[in-house]
Structure formats: structure tokens, C-alpha cells
Amino acid sequence: NCYFSSKGHHKASVFADLSPEEMLSVQNFLMEQENLKLVSGRPKSLGQNTIFMIELHVPKKRHALSFLNNKGFKPHREARAVIFFGGESKPFVGEYIVGPLPYPYYYHPYNFKGNRTIKFESRPMTALEYKKVHLKLLEITKKAHHILKETSGFSYDNCTEHCLTFTDTAPRGLQSGERRSWILLQRFVEGYFLHPIGFELLLNHRSTNPNHWTVEKVWYNGQYFDSVEELVEKYDRNEIKKLRLPEYKKEDPFSTFIPRGKFKTTTEIHGTKVHEPEGKRYKVQGNYVEYTGWSFAFRVRSSSGLQLFDIQFNNERIAYEVSIQEAIAFYGGNTPAAMQTKFIDASWGMGTENYELAKGIDCPEVATYLDIYHFYDTDKPVRYKNALCIFEQPSTVPLRRHFNSDFKGGYNFYAGLENHALVIRTTSTVYNYDYIWDFIFYQNGVLEAKVHATGYIHSTFLTPEGLQYGNKVYDYVLGNMHTHLIHYKVDLDIAGTQNSFETIQMKLENITNPWSPSHALIQPRLQRTSHLRERDAAFAFGKPLPKYLMFYNPKKHNIWSHNRSYRIQFNSHGDRVLPKDWKEEKGISWARYPLAVTRYKDNEVTSSSLYTQNDPWEPLVSFESFLHNNEKIVNEDLVAWVTVGFLHIPHAEDIPNTATPGNAVGFFLRPFNYFDEDPSLPSKSVVIVRPKNKDISKVEIERWTPDVIGECVSKTPFHYNGTYRAD
Numbered sequence: 001n002c003y004f005s006s007k008g009h010h011k012a013s014v015f016a017d018l019s020p021e022e023m024l025s026v027q028n029f030l031m032e033q034e035n036l037k038l039v040s041g042r043p044k045s046l047g048q049n050t051i052f053m054i055e056l057h058v059p060k061k062r063h064a065l066s067f068l069n070n071k072g073f074k075p076h077r078e079a080r081a082v083i084f085f086g087g088e089s090k091p092f093v094g095e096y097i098v099g100p101l102p103y104p105y106y107y108h109p110y111n112f113k114g115n116r117t118i119k120f121e122s123r124p125m126t127a128l129e130y131k132k133v134h135l136k137l138l139e140i141t142k143k144a145h146h147i148l149k150e151t152s153g154f155s156y157d158n159c160t161e162h163c164l165t166f167t168d169t170a171p172r173g174l175q176s177g178e179r180r181s182w183i184l185l186q187r188f189v190e191g192y193f194l195h196p197i198g199f200e201l202l203l204n205h206r207s208t209n210p211n212h213w214t215v216e217k218v219w220y221n222g223q224y225f226d227s228v229e230e231l232v233e234k235y236d237r238n239e240i241k242k243l244r245l246p247e248y249k250k251e252d253p254f255s256t257f258i259p260r261g262k263f264k265t266t267t268e269i270h271g272t273k274v275h276e277p278e279g280k281r282y283k284v285q286g287n288y289v290e291y292t293g294w295s296f297a298f299r300v301r302s303s304s305g306l307q308l309f310d311i312q313f314n315n316e317r318i319a320y321e322v323s324i325q326e327a328i329a330f331y332g333g334n335t336p337a338a339m340q341t342k343f344i345d346a347s348w349g350m351g352t353e354n355y356e357l358a359k360g361i362d363c364p365e366v367a368t369y370l371d372i373y374h375f376y377d378t379d380k381p382v383r384y385k386n387a388l389c390i391f392e393q394p395s396t397v398p399l400r401r402h403f404n405s406d407f408k409g410g411y412n413f414y415a416g417l418e419n420h421a422l423v424i425r426t427t428s429t430v431y432n433y434d435y436i437w438d439f440i441f442y443q444n445g446v447l448e449a450k451v452h453a454t455g456y457i458h459s460t461f462l463t464p465e466g467l468q469y470g471n472k473v474y475d476y477v478l479g480n481m482h483t484h485l486i487h488y489k490v491d492l493d494i495a496g497t498q499n500s501f502e503t504i505q506m507k508l509e510n511i512t513n514p515w516s517p518s519h520a521l522i523q524p525r526l527q528r529t530s531h532l533r534e535r536d537a538a539f540a541f542g543k544p545l546p547k548y549l550m551f552y553n554p555k556k557h558n559i560w561s562h563n564r565s566y567r568i569q570f571n572s573h574g575d576r577v578l579p580k581d582w583k584e585e586k587g588i589s590w591a592r593y594p595l596a597v598t599r600y601k602d603n604e605v606t607s608s609s610l611y612t613q614n615d616p617w618e619p620l621v622s623f624e625s626f627l628h629n630n631e632k633i634v635n636e637d638l639v640a641w642v643t644v645g646f647l648h649i650p651h652a653e654d655i656p657n658t659a660t661p662g663n664a665v666g667f668f669l670r671p672f673n674y675f676d677e678d679p680s681l682p683s684k685s686v687v688i689v690r691p692k693n694k695d696i697s698k699v700e701i702e703r704w705t706p707d708v709i710g711e712c713v714s715k716t717p718f719h720y721n722g723t724y725r726a727d
């Protein structure tokens, strides 16, 4: 009873991101609302009312489910719009629900829990604000031109070839309502993230009028000053430690990808490739995907990125939603910018930073590449070309195999099944870092969520004390230690929405050996623990997390009378980043728990928000509040909130980039008595070989795919054009 329309899948379309046309119709509708006093076109001033973001507002779960389950109408299509009211006497941010699409006629405020207003200071940065910061830095650095030039050979103002650039850090202050950022200067060369020059400043940019912005502190070569003027005076009077960085040599490629050195065995031909000898074995229809037993819908949120919905295996829903919620990197260091850096990336538009994927490098050549549209810090929808890819990958290790020896130099049979899996992938380049986001669907009902970290490390100027916070990775450059944590929402619906949660551990029992009572016997036995309330199922970092974390339907059983269950299995070495309730920690209270299980709530949609980075102290969305009522979680609609991550102590091999091997974390959702047997059994890729008539020189091959496989990968040369703004 589902059908495909030309644009996609009828059911999955409730989760489809807004089309550019829909974004424009929301924009036009809002522009017509005189009371919003919106400026048209790109804003010129921070003191104007502007639309910052327009994206899909996902319908409430019960409405979507009743439509998906053929019990109700298709919910209205609605948009969520974020408006910066910079033009008001007390500026603020407003969020609105606009609908119905494609021809909206209503809008109403979107209320966060507690009807909190959104502080203007907590808003994400925009291109306009960065432009104003740049202009301010020109003004500021003009006064210190000679210091910058003598220090680095580069300058910020009045430069042509030898220019400086900057990285701003966050949070922007020490308490709610502030907007003052530590900014560090770097030589603007390829890989500038690795070129700090030992100059940092604290810019207060809270006012909507940049003329009121002030420099509150300057840090130069390990010394603090209250103003640029103080630095200049003391520098000119030779009262401070001056820094003379070695001259920048263009030929020194350390921060670039240019190959150097030699392998023992090196060749200049292509490596192994993914190839589809007989075509694709998966189906993509709009935002709907089918592969083996699997089907799901997807979208990409502008804040946090990939979101999967209605994940089914053999037409049974396993999860309503599996999605990325947040990614953070909290740093330690000795310079003020380093010690201030606690990046919370959804506020940096992590979901929009999915730039063009390179065929054959970021995804296989044969992958399906899809465009994504975002309306984020713009005045028109922006197309992110080839920003999402879907492909089937061979894992090169069998899904299962057995060689059945006859222990006489021969065999009774050999059988094996290739392990193919479907991958849906986007990337987020959040300034220096590149995250590669994968959801991987295996044929045996296992779903893996995985993130690889790569890209440039966030480095700062090396001071002697700096080595307590990382490693020297180049002359004057410290790779600062930090912890990456990623948060996922996993709304499993195991055989329906009424689920319970238990953990299973191994306990050693010491019993009398029944067949030799004079002996004791120690063996493992199962220890099951039911977790009845949210607090019992919030596992804090620092305590061992039980190995078997089971979500099950207490009323549904497999053929062997076991509860139909799915298990979450971690692949993570994440740990706590700050003490509980410590200032910024309030903004990331989800990061207290590798796993927390809550009862589903319509108003607990996300664990973070666009506003966490710039106001982590009084966060608009506080995950901890989801647990406050400590609800019963027995036979209820449950949501698992999963935190994975790793401690990153940068080292020489992070130059030029952090490499993906060893830097991947995530989790598996694995069936556990959910099926009656391995659900990959329908796969026709299995091969069984038997000796023919017991004659070991002859074989009988039983297979269900063609005997001969085709050839070739691609005949077109590599092409790429990372431009994504047409203007």
C-alpha cells in the first residue's frame, strides 16, 4: 500500500527536507508579514531583522506514525524558521512554525520547554558578523602592523601575499548574555590552522553596532595586555619578550597534502575500487532507500546533519528515528584561545557544512550522489552539490563462512556469504575538522552508526607550558589535547512502540560439580537487570557500562519464546569532559551519559540546539531536564541517547591531517532474538561447494548469482568543483 511518485516515496516524503521552492515560499510568506519588519536581501547591519534559517519541521511522531501505519492522513507539511530580531530595541531570536506547505498561510511561535526566550547573544555567527569582525580586526591590527610583520613576516591589514587570517574560538565569554570571543591569528597559507603566530585577542562583539566593539585583552608570545595600545607601547619600548618566527618558506609543505618522501613500494597506478559488475542492488527514490531487507527515509538538518526515519527490516519498523544530535571538542591549552576552546558544533551549522564529496575518495565512484539544499545564513536556498552519497560496499570479510573439514585432508563442504553493506554518508567540515558520518546497513539486520574524524587539528602557539596540554607538531606549533564527543538520538521501536529496557551481564557462579560433588565448579551465568525508571537507565561516564544493553518488546517473542530485542553495542572510548554542572557543562548535560534511556516526548525532540555554543551556561535545551521526572520506562515508547567519542592527543602523525584509521567511533544496533534465525539467509550471494560424489578432484558449486562477474569501474576522469554559492 505504499507507492512511488515521480518525486520520491509517498510515505518517506513526510520526512523529506524542504525543496528550494518550498524554502522560497516560506521566505516570501514571512517577508509579507509586516509586523516581523524583515529586511529583504542580504542584511547590511547586525541591527536588522533577518531570516537566519528555514528548514523542515518534522511532524509529531504520533501524526507521522498514524500516516505511516495507514491509520491517518498525511500530516501538514510545515517549516521551522529562525529569525534574528536584531532591529528591536532589545534584540532577540524567534523561532516560528510556518505552514502548510507549499502555500503557507499561518505561522506561530515555536516554544521551547519552559517557554524560554532565545537570547540574541546566543545566536550562531553569520557571514555578516564575520565580515564585521574582519573589518574590526583590520582596524585593530593596523596599530600593531609592525609587531605582526616583525613577528611573522605577515600582516592582517595592508597585505597582498603575506596575509594573516584568524580563527575565532567559543564559547564567547564566561557567562550567559556575553558575546566576546578569543581570536587567534594565523599565517594565511595552505593549512593555515597549523600556522598560529603567537598573537591572540579578546574581542567583545556583543553590540549590534560594531563601532561599540572593544578589545578587552591581548595575548602576545605568552604575555597579557589590556589593550593593543599597551602592547604596542611596551613592544616599542622593548619592555616585553619579542617573538621572531622563522621566515615562512613556500617550499616547506608541512601543512599541505603535497606528497613527499618515499615508500618502500610505491606505484603511480590506481588502487582497488568498488565496482558494481551487474548494476545497483539498492533503490533510492527521493529521500527513501531500500536495500536487502532494509528501508528508511533520510534528511539532513542544518544544525546537526543526517537524520534517518522509519527504519524498517522486512517491513517491520525497528527505529522511528536515528540521528546525529551534536558533536563537541573540548580543549586544554596554555594560550587563552586554547583554554577557552570548547567547540559545540551544531551551532556552527555542522549540518550545512556538507560540501561536495569527491568521487573515488570520499565515496566510491559508483555511489549515488545527491544534492542537499539548505537555507541557513543566506537570502536564498543554497545547493550543496553531491553532498550525500549512498553506496553498497564489500567488506572483504565474509558475513559468515565455514570450511567443513573431513579431517582426512579433504572437506565435506565449504560455504560462505559475502558481506555487503549499504552506506549512507555525509561529511561536515566544521572549519578545521572534517567529520565523516556513516550509517551502515548490514544484511543480517545490524545497523551501524559511525563517525570518522579527519581534517586539521585545532592548533595553538607553543609555549614552554604548552607541552602539558599536547605535543609539539612543528616549530612553535602545539597540537592541543581535546575530547571529541558525539551525541545520537536512537528512537528504537522494537516490534511496536511499547518497549522495555534491560541489561545483561555475566556473573561467575561457584557451584558444586554435580558429577563430582567433591569438586567446586566456577562458570558464568546470566545476570539480568530490569531498568524501570529513567534514572536507573542513565549510565554516567566513570562507571562501567553493562555490555548488553537490550531494548525489547515485553509482549512479543521469537519462535523460541524469547523477547524480541535489539541491542546497542558501543565502539567508543569517550569520557566525561567537565565536572557535572560546571559552567559550560550545563549546555552539554547529555555528555554525562554514554547511554540514557528516556520516555519519548514530543517536546524532547533534540538534545542540543543552535544556541548551545554561544550560551552553554543557560542552555535553551537541557538534556538533563528530560530525566528530571524520572518516568517509568516499562512498556513505553523509549528513546536511547547515545554518546560516543575519544580523547585526542595530537601527535606528529596528525600533520598534515588527522587520519581516519583508528579515529572512528560509533555504535551498532544488533538484533538479539528479534528474528528466529539469521535474517541474512535470503541473500542470494551465498556460495556452497561440495566434493562431487565424494571425489575430491571434482566439485559441485551451488550458487544463486551468475557464475561470471563483469569488469571495470569508470572511464571518465576525476572532476570536482567545490563551489556551492552561485553568487
Ligand SMILES: Cn1cnc(CC=O)c1
Pocket: 167, 168, 169, 328, 329, 343, 344, 345, 348, 430, 431, 432, 433, 458
Ligand atoms: C572553529 N571550530 C568549531 N568547531 C570546530 C571543529 C572542532 O573542533 C572548529
Ligand SMILES: [Ca+2]
Pocket: 534, 598, 599, 625, 626, 627, 628, 629, 630, 631
Ligand atoms: Ca522524562
Ligand SMILES: [Ca+2]
Pocket: 320, 491, 492, 493, 494, 497, 499, 600, 637, 638, 639
Ligand atoms: Ca521508541
Ligand SMILES: [Cu+2]
Pocket: 453, 482, 484, 648, 658
Ligand atoms: Cu581531534
